[in-house]
Amino acid sequence: MNISVIIPCYASESTLREAVVSASAAHEVLVVDDASPGGCAELVASWNWPNVRVITHSENLGLGAARNTGVREATGDWVAFLDADDCFEQTWHEHLQVALAAHAESAWLYHPVREWDGTRLGRIRLGDHPTQISDWVLKRPAVAPSACTLRVDLARSHPFDTARSLQGTEDLELWVRLWAEGLRPVRWTDEAFTRYRIGFGMSAELDSHSTKIRLRWAQFVQRGWLPEAVLLAAERELLRQKARSLHKAGRFFEAQKAYRMAGLSVQNVLLAAMAAARVRL
Secondary structure, eight states, X not given: OOEEEEEEESSOHHXXXXXXXXXXXXXXXXXXXXXXXXXXXXXXXXXXXXXXXEEEOSSOOOHHHHHHHHHHHOOSSEEEEOOTTOEEOTTHHHHHHHHHHHTTTOSEEEOOEEEEOSSSEEEEXXXXXXXXXXXXHHSOOOOOGGGEEEEHHHHHHSOOOOOGGGTTOHHHHXXXXXXXXXXXXXXXXXXXXXXEETTSGGGGOHHHHHHHHHHHHXXXXXXXXXXXXXHHHHHHHHHHHHHHHHHHTTOHHHHHHHHHHTOOOHHHHHHHHHHHTTOOO
């Protein structure tokens, strides 16, 4: 199976080489320069690697549009997405090839990620494998773009949403849309084959991201994918996840506040107490 890896690039020159190297065992690596002011295209071209192509946007169109451009240009049977600040583990490609052969009837596979600060490896994020559509908003997210592989025809017929006002939530919208159409993801391993860099991008923009998530939920209700009654519990889960992110970042006072807002549960009380004692997760 030929796998095309799609790496959107915008102001990520400092981490891009590591990402591209990690994906280089694939059939091809497509770096989409989304009009980056730092010149991703020139940087990648200077490496002169045979299976790495650069596609350049003349204007900044956003993350969803960059991924869609890569999908349109892909020549592989499958597309795998990788953010420019993440990277695959060394044996990712060979293990994924085995998984694709074992799940030939599937069109959507994923694996866990491991937190990483660029130097040290942290915990594995397994998340909660969804069993019903409400799990996408009520439980810990299981599917990360940098650990997701789609059959190319599915990716082309189901592009990422390109609304700039909701950038950063286009992956959730796609996962829920696929589920609503009867497609189910396969977690092909519990081993983390992606290093997910923390402290960059979405993990560093908690408040704005939370607002966008809520707007996505409203869309899901409007489209009939979720009942409105689910949103109260979803809000508590969002606050709990925000609290954990703040806690891990050492923002203890903010974490305590978010745990309290997430509702009175044994888990939240214990975590709030840990934050009050300045004990990191």
